[in-house]
Amino acid sequence: MCGIIGYVSSGIDAENESTTAADGGTGDGRALPVLAEGLRNLEYRGYDSAGVALVEDDDLSVFKQAGVIDDLDLPDDHPATSGVGHTRWSTHGKPTDANAHPHTDCSGDIAVVHNGIIENYDDLRAELDDHEFTSETDTEVVPHLLEEELAARRRRASDGGQVGANADDVTPDGATADDATVADDQIGGVDLVEAVEAVVDRLSGSYAVAVTIAGREEVVVARQDSPLVLGVGEDANFVASDVTAFVEHTRDVVYLEDGDVARVTAGGVDVRSDGEYVERETKTVDWEAEAAEKGGYDHYMLKEIHEQPGALRQTLSGRIDEVGGDVDLELDLPESFLANVDEIQVVACGTSYHAGLYARRLLESFADVRVTVEVASEYEFQGGRDPWETLVVAVTQSGETADTLSAMRKAAKAGARTLAVTNTVGSTAAREADDALYIRAGPEIGVAATKTFAAQVTALSLFTVHVGRRRGTLTSERAGRLLENLRGLPGAVQQLLDASDRLEAVATEYVDEDAYFFVGRQLGSAVALEGALKLKEIAYVHAEGFPSGELKHGTLALVTENTPVLTVLTEGARPGETLNNVKEVESRGAPVIGFSSYDAAANYLDVEIPIPDLGVLEPLVANVGLQLFAYHVANELGRAIDKPRNLAKSVTVE
Numbered sequence: 001m002c003g004i005i006g007y008v009s010s011g012i013d014a015e016n017e018s019t020t021a022a023d024g025g026t027g028d029g030r031a032l033p034v035l036a037e038g039l040r041n042l043e044y045r046g047y048d049s050a051g052v053a054l055v056e057d058d059d060l061s062v063f064k065q066a067g068v069i070d071d072l073d074l075p076d077d078h079p080a081t082s083g084v085g086h087t088r089w090s091t092h093g094k095p096t097d098a099n100a101h102p103h104t105d106c107s108g109d110i111a112v113v114h115n116g117i118i119e120n121y122d123d124l125r126a127e128l129d130d131h132e133f134t135s136e137t138d139t140e141v142v143p144h145l146l147e148e149e150l151a152a153r154r155r156r157a158s159d160g161g162q163v164g165a166n167a168d169d170v171t172p173d174g175a176t177a178d179d180a181t182v183a184d185d186q187i188g189g190v191d192l193v194e195a196v197e198a199v200v201d202r203l204s205g206s207y208a209v210a211v212t213i214a215g216r217e218e219v220v221v222a223r224q225d226s227p228l229v230l231g232v233g234e235d236a237n238f239v240a241s242d243v244t245a246f247v248e249h250t251r252d253v254v255y256l257e258d259g260d261v262a263r264v265t266a267g268g269v270d271v272r273s274d275g276e277y278v279e280r281e282t283k284t285v286d287w288e289a290e291a292a293e294k295g296g297y298d299h300y301m302l303k304e305i306h307e308q309p310g311a312l313r314q315t316l317s318g319r320i321d322e323v324g325g326d327v328d329l330e331l332d333l334p335e336s337f338l339a340n341v342d343e344i345q346v347v348a349c350g351t352s353y354h355a356g357l358y359a360r361r362l363l364e365s366f367a368d369v370r371v372t373v374e375v376a377s378e379y380e381f382q383g384g385r386d387p388w389e390t391l392v393v394a395v396t397q398s399g400e401t402a403d404t405l406s407a408m409r410k411a412a413k414a415g416a417r418t419l420a421v422t423n424t425v426g427s428t429a430a431r432e433a434d435d436a437l438y439i440r441a442g443p444e445i446g447v448a449a450t451k452t453f454a455a456q457v458t459a460l461s462l463f464t465v466h467v468g469r470r471r472g473t474l475t476s477e478r479a480g481r482l483l484e485n486l487r488g489l490p491g492a493v494q495q496l497l498d499a500s501d502r503l504e505a506v507a508t509e510y511v512d513e514d515a516y517f518f519v520g521r522q523l524g525s526a527v528a529l530e531g532a533l534k535l536k537e538i539a540y541v542h543a544e545g546f547p548s549g550e551l552k553h554g555t556l557a558l559v560t561e562n563t564p565v566l567t568v569l570t571e572g573a574r575p576g577e578t579l580n581n582v583k584e585v586e587s588r589g590a591p592v593i594g595f596s597s598y599d600a601a602a603n604y605l606d607v608e609i610p611i612p613d614l615g616v617l618e619p620l621v622a623n624v625g626l627q628l629f630a631y632h633v634a635n636e637l638g639r640a641i642d643k644p645r646n647l648a649k650s651v652t653v654e
């Protein structure tokens with residue numbers, strides 16, 4: 001997830017106070033302060049590098065570097081009245097100055113910012129072998145493709161409208177397409193919107209792109225599976241990943257749809273779809289800036305719970321090989337090592353530990369490999385293992401958890417190979433591990449991990465296929481079924497989110513109880529632990545999660561009519577045996593809230609939340625229901641949900 005912004009004004013009007021941001025106007029016409037402020041407002045979407053491109057007549061100036069926006073070295077003042085900006089959350093390429101956006105073409109006249117993942121960038125980059133690339137990003141193919149496209153269009157225009165020009169064609173002035181500059185292109189009167197349409201037609205994956213070009217007072221944008229919203233002002237117009245970026249200037253917005261390409265000028269915004277101009281409704285948002293940052297939700301946690309379908313699509317994007325029943329995770333771990341690996345040891349803390357527990361079952365069942373999962377602060381590289389045939393997987397959202405880093409270092413010291421499964425490109429875990437698998441969930445602001453848990457399990461499911469296929473223990477048919485379930489996951493999660501009101505009502509009904517128990521088996525017990533942790537940390541109530549078979553070995557003594565039992569009755573969670581345990585608590589008067597795809601359970605449940613069919617991923621979908629339950633209980637109790645007492649997002653002490 002990254003944040004992008006674009007701005008075009010009609011000119012500088014320093015005298016006119018009523019157009020300043022402070023007065024709720026659209027600025028005094030200078031692009032730089034509006035872009036910089038917009039990026040600060042978007043920083044929650046990513047903060048590992050930032051940059052802006054400013055257009056002043058025929059000059060395009062780019063300022064970009066690694067680090068947060070406040071570290072960006074910007075001029076004190078700049079006369080440009082249009083430009084684009086970007087704050088990055090790395091997915092391809094480390095957070096370096098070179099990888100920061102905007103990216104430019106060979107001439108330096110075209111600047112592009114992008115949010116999303118361009119899945120076919122390798123192929124496109126290979127095609128552009130005569131272009132000079134300066135970054136490792138997927139994004140950089142876009143300005144170079146556009147450079148080609150504009151040159152070809154300019155040639156066709158000067159050839160009197162002939163179609164079919166290619167890069168080697170010679171223009172009337174004797175230059176090749178590669179020599180053609182964008183400044184020349186102005187003379188040809190080429191339409192930038194049409195050129196952008198042609199370029200985005202060639203991209204697969206997800207993108208929100210904004211393009212600006214030297215000599216043009218316009219920003220052209222395109223959207224596919226990544227958010228973009230236009231802001232309609234009086235003397236200036238805007239575009240951004242969300243309204244947060246410009247809500248202090250205008251509340252009149254146009255939400256773009258997938259496939260839309262739009263031109264933003266000082267005079268207005270035009271939207272096209274399928275090559276035709278279309279009308280998109282202008283809406284007025286009534287959020288304050290802070291609410292806008294939370295997308296209209298009361299808390300980041302709730303926003304992040306609702307972001308899960310999009311986050312999971314990003315986790316999966318470009319990694320599934322449908323035909324071969326395999327995955328492409330761009331891992332450097334040698335295939336021969338994985339084929340013979342003797343044991344996988346997962347080390348992690350808190351929610352990430354629960355993701356590890358989920359992954360253990362998948363790896364054991366699908367990849368037929370021995371797996372242990374250990375709380376990182378307890379880990380030692382124990383005897384009886386051959387370090388050369390052991391893989392230690394550190395699961396850590398932040399990549400900075402001290403306990404997890406310490407466990408990873410112990411493993412590396414013993415001679416084991418290490419893999420970091422993390423959300424944070426360039427984090428200590430990613431840098432120190434032998435290899436990294438990114439979960440691509442985007443920044444998570446709420447202290448309680450939600451979308452990152454789902455993305456961790458999803459990434460580890462892909463890893464399961466990777467290992468199983470390399471070991472020869474997983475057939476392409478069985479891998480194909482798991483991959484099909486993974487493809488269905490975002491939609492299934494959305495179904496649970498659509499039942500959010502119901503879960504709010506359930507939470508309201510059971511808000512004032514003595515304690516809460518969360519039970520399930522196998523994959524269901526990993527989720528039970530996670531459900532209990534969420535409730536404890538944000539609602540400050542007593543909650544315990546454990547395998548349901550353990551109830552009768554002690555905890556049953558605590559079960560009363562004031563201790564709701566939340567249970568996972570789905571595939572992958574041995575629902576038949578779990579139901580026996582449900583009957584034990586039900587007969588002692590405890591209310592039972594079941595997240596269920598198991599029809600036989602219905603008669604024993606006080607509340608049934610249906611879980612769609614999704615094989616071994618059903619418990620992961622049930623977890624979304626547990627997140628919503630925890631959130632609404634905490635909200636009823638008036639807790640500080642995004643910043644629960646005594647807790648921190650990243651725990652950098654052992």
Ligand code: F6R
Nearest residue numbers: 350351352396397398401448449
């Ligand atoms: C719970 C939570 C924590 C983290 C734990 C590990 O909601 O967020 O339990 O999961 O501190 O953090 P990472 O994954 O960053 O290593």
